Amino acid sequence: QKEVEQDPGPLSVPEGAIVSLNCTYSNSAFQYFMWYRQYSRKGPELLMYTYSSGNKEDGRFTAQVDKSSKYISLFIRDSQPSDSATYLCAMEDTGRRALTFGSGTRLQVQP
């Protein structure tokens, strides 16, 4: 079983919908939780990160971390066709700097 599980999708939604992307994890030592967006044939681009539990909002994006359930979410409001990409969750534990990634969820926003 992988340390970080992420539904691969694809997830297809109409423009303007609210999108919910999720990851679960097993390592209790994870303290930093990141969301990356990756367009085809490009490197991952950091959207936002959260330290420990709680919520963080940045424009149309909201990240939530529930450490008691080992569950993190990314919500995208008013989704746009330009949001169509693969979304990767990533986590870092306090003992090492390496990120552990989920396998990514492919999102398609239909105009």
Next chain:
Amino acid sequence: GAGVSQSPRYKVAKRGQDVALRCDPISGHVSLFWYQQALGQGPEFLTYFQNEAQLDKSGLPSDRFFAERPEGSVSTLKIQRTQQEDSAVYLCASSPHPEAFFGQGTRLTVV
């Protein structure tokens, strides 16, 4: 440029050939990471440098993989005697903790 630069963007190698992949991090970033991303998967950690010191190489899959960063800036990932299973995108990231900024990657195809 302002971002992480990787070269070459694409590399085709015959099985058994040695390859060298280059990463130019963002100026001033002390931390540098290498990741391997197989098709349809999230990136997997290979190795981490802080300045010129290689602090973690636990993700290198075999002794055919070698990375260096002799002056604490540019890094090279070398793969000796390439095998078909080495075909992947190799991503470099540089980082002011906890953020990591990725390059566009080198797509290696071993034939």
